[in-house]
Amino acid sequence: MGAGLWAAILLGSASIAQATASLNDVCTVSYVKKSLPADDFISGIALDSTSVTAQPFTNIKIASSNFYPDATIDFCNVTFAYTHSGRNDRVLVNYWLPAPSKFANRFLATGGGGYAINSGTTTTGSLPGGVMYGAVAGLTDGGFGSFETQVSSVILKENGTINYDALFMFGYEGIHEVTILGKELTQLFYKTSDTKLYSYYQGCSEGGREGMSQLQRYPDQFDGYTVGAPAFRFAFQQVQHLWAGLQQKNLGYYPSSCEYSKIMNATIAACDGLDGKEDGVVGRSDLCKMHFDLDSVVGEPYSCPANFTINVEYSPGGGFPSFVSIPPQKGKVSQEAVEVMKNTLNGPHDSKGRRVYFSYQPGAYIDDSATQYNSQTGEWELDVSSLGGEFVTMFIQLVELDNLPSLNGVTADTLKEWIYKAWQKYEDTLQTTWPDLTDLQEAGVKVLHFHGEQDDSIPSASSVRYYESVRNIMYPGLSESESYEKLGEWYKFFLVQGAAHCSPNVAQPNGPFPQTNLEVLIDWVEKGDAPTTLEGTIIQGQNAGKKQDICAWPLRPKWSSSKAENPQCVHDQQSVDTWLYDLNAFKLPVY
Ligand SMILES: *[C@@H]1O[C@H](CO)[C@@H](O)[C@H](O)[C@H]1NC(C)=O
Ligand SMILES: *[C@@H]1O[C@H](CO)[C@@H](O)[C@H](O)[C@H]1NC(C)=O
Ligand SMILES: *[C@@H]1O[C@H](CO)[C@@H](O)[C@H](O)[C@H]1NC(C)=O
Ligand SMILES: *[C@@H]1O[C@H](CO)[C@@H](O)[C@H](O)[C@H]1NC(C)=O
Ligand SMILES: [Ca+2]
Numbered sequence: 001m002g003a004g005l006w007a008a009i010l011l012g013s014a015s016i017a018q019a020t021a022s023l024n025d026v027c028t029v030s031y032v033k034k035s036l037p038a039d040d041f042i043s044g045i046a047l048d049s050t051s052v053t054a055q056p057f058t059n060i061k062i063a064s065s066n067f068y069p070d071a072t073i074d075f076c077n078v079t080f081a082y083t084h085s086g087r088n089d090r091v092l093v094n095y096w097l098p099a100p101s102k103f104a105n106r107f108l109a110t111g112g113g114g115y116a117i118n119s120g121t122t123t124t125g126s127l128p129g130g131v132m133y134g135a136v137a138g139l140t141d142g143g144f145g146s147f148e149t150q151v152s153s154v155i156l157k158e159n160g161t162i163n164y165d166a167l168f169m170f171g172y173e174g175i176h177e178v179t180i181l182g183k184e185l186t187q188l189f190y191k192t193s194d195t196k197l198y199s200y201y202q203g204c205s206e207g208g209r210e211g212m213s214q215l216q217r218y219p220d221q222f223d224g225y226t227v228g229a230p231a232f233r234f235a236f237q238q239v240q241h242l243w244a245g246l247q248q249k250n251l252g253y254y255p256s257s258c259e260y261s262k263i264m265n266a267t268i269a270a271c272d273g274l275d276g277k278e279d280g281v282v283g284r285s286d287l288c289k290m291h292f293d294l295d296s297v298v299g300e301p302y303s304c305p306a307n308f309t310i311n312v313e314y315s316p317g318g319g320f321p322s323f324v325s326i327p328p329q330k331g332k333v334s335q336e337a338v339e340v341m342k343n344t345l346n347g348p349h350d351s352k353g354r355r356v357y358f359s360y361q362p363g364a365y366i367d368d369s370a371t372q373y374n375s376q377t378g379e380w381e382l383d384v385s386s387l388g389g390e391f392v393t394m395f396i397q398l399v400e401l402d403n404l405p406s407l408n409g410v411t412a413d414t415l416k417e418w419i420y421k422a423w424q425k426y427e428d429t430l431q432t433t434w435p436d437l438t439d440l441q442e443a444g445v446k447v448l449h450f451h452g453e454q455d456d457s458i459p460s461a462s463s464v465r466y467y468e469s470v471r472n473i474m475y476p477g478l479s480e481s482e483s484y485e486k487l488g489e490w491y492k493f494f495l496v497q498g499a500a501h502c503s504p505n506v507a508q509p510n511g512p513f514p515q516t517n518l519e520v521l522i523d524w525v526e527k528g529d530a531p532t533t534l535e536g537t538i539i540q541g542q543n544a545g546k547k548q549d550i551c552a553w554p555l556r557p558k559w560s561s562s563k564a565e566n567p568q569c570v571h572d573q574q575s576v577d578t579w580l581y582d583l584n585a586f587k588l589p590v591y
Helices: 003-020 029-034 164-189 206-215 234-240 243-251 257-275 285-291 335-346 386-396 412-431 438-442 461-474 480-488 517-527 573-577
Strands: 045-062 071-084 091-098 106-110 135-140 156-158 198-204 224-228 301-304 329-332 372-374 379-381 446-452 491-496 534-538 547-550 556-558 568-570
Touching: 029 045, 029 071, 029 164, 045 164, 071 164, 091 164, 106 164, 135 164, 164 198, 164 206, 164 412, 198 206, 198 517, 206 224, 224 517, 234 386, 234 412, 243 335, 243 412, 257 285, 257 301, 257 329, 257 335, 285 573, 386 412, 446 461, 446 517, 461 480, 461 491, 480 491, 491 534, 491 547, 517 534
Parallel strands: 106 135, 106 198, 198 224, 224 446, 446 491
Antiparallel strands: 045 071, 071 091, 091 135, 301 329, 372 379, 534 547, 556 568
8 A cells, every 4th residue: 555545544544533523622722722833833923822712603594794605604703813023912813713613614704894803702703704715714813912903003103103013914924824823723623734725805895905905915825816896005095085085175066865866776776787787787888988978967957855964984903884864855957966976986196187097887877976964054965985084184194083074185196195105105115006916926825806896995096006006017928818818817807797895785776796716716716717798696685595607807896688697798898999098197007
């Protein structure tokens, strides 16, 4: 008998022995302590073995996530802390380890949203999405003080002084460390050090940026990534939130929530059918951009009952919608409101008319456009986007203010200057648009990148721009179709018809969302089963549970009729061209 076969038998029996252990056998503080990575496992990091917690959970029902299907799971909830030599910090990590009989040699690292580095430690967070596929799933607190603490509350030590440790942990270090430690913990815990451990990353929004931060730096770290709507090109992304409000201020017109809602409804109604299917979903915002004339809405009547509210401000890490008592609204859509909308959609330009950035797609219920009702004056007023404002105060001006008090004195050129300043300042931490992924490609890593086409917080053209940058940098000598084909062998990008920011769209409920992404990715990585289209699931409304294909860029969806469920994925150069922008306000390339 050859040595290889002996090894296989020995290995097999070892993992069988381990697989027969019950969750309760291994989910103890003493067993986890014995499974911790060695003290010198990562240079400069010391684990605190006295900090270990371990608690078994069985028969936990998981439901209603956009990022994974419903399931019932068992897991061991483990936390421990570590410190960086010389920093005097304390970083907490949390792992959910599946029952030994369910472990499938997989590890999943997850990220956060807004200014949060994780998506919460509860059953509605990101960790169940790994456990249900037999993966150990992990998250970190970044060393910010607790799993609930966001980087924005620690980024300044005092006015004027950046907390660089927190910045780099948030930028990319934190996710890297929770992964390296988690993979080692996994192999020691299940005694599978001789078996290939498949490792994955999943995250959306800031979590998408965190994923990008890893694939741009650590080509060997994961076998596959699913990244949604990454908040990358951070300086541009954060400052552009202020553009919509600036257009309102410049024109001195603040559309009411009802007037704005009417403009949105009219846009959706006019553009719905351009994709071939009348389903309330703007599946082709590019055709909408080319063929819908906003002026046609001027004079349309609108009315809303009292207390009409839209879910206005997207607050980092969840947040609360604010409830304002609003009287009934009634009127006709004004030319001013339409001008504000047109300028908003045209995207940031400087005072010389040069393009600084791009905006959201028509049909997207842009958060930044929301105004606020002043019940004292009975007027609608500017509501400065706190996503944009907080970035300017905390990360550029370095003062502890959670928003700009107003946009007084702010011009289009101010936005450009802020972008340029932040771009330089955070190029190596938050910008996250390094376009050369040669090492990642050579390591055989697979990337599924998606973006809701009707994203209301991160323009979907932002993801298109990065994908195109990678293609142009990596395959300069090839024809367009050859380069898309080569790139698509390992990195695929999908615009999700109708979807909002990392979620289905309440205003277009019949659109799909890629809820089964991790499973699709696992099949691609472990079985070589590459997706041609991405599987989408309709998550809300009367069609909930139905599937709909999502086309891979640069192909665009086109339905043959309203009865057709799946689109054909077609090539349409004119449409593709509407997604590409020349940011000629800058001399440097913007990836
Ligand atoms: C896991 O343990 C940590 C530390 O005790 C705790 O904060 C977290 O809430 C626990 N998770 C669950 C699902 O109970
Ligand atoms: C827009 O459409 C939504 C959904 O149908 C509806 O609830 C809302 O009242 C409409 N807005 C206006 C101003 O008519
Ligand atoms: C409107 O909202 C306010 C505050 O949220 C509440 O006190 C009031 O009862 C509401 N009015 C109606 C008509 O629902
Ligand atoms: C920091 O700066 C802000 C804005 O200027 C100011 O309101 C605040 O009082 C300052 N905080 C401290 C501790 O000085
Ligand atoms: Ca449609």
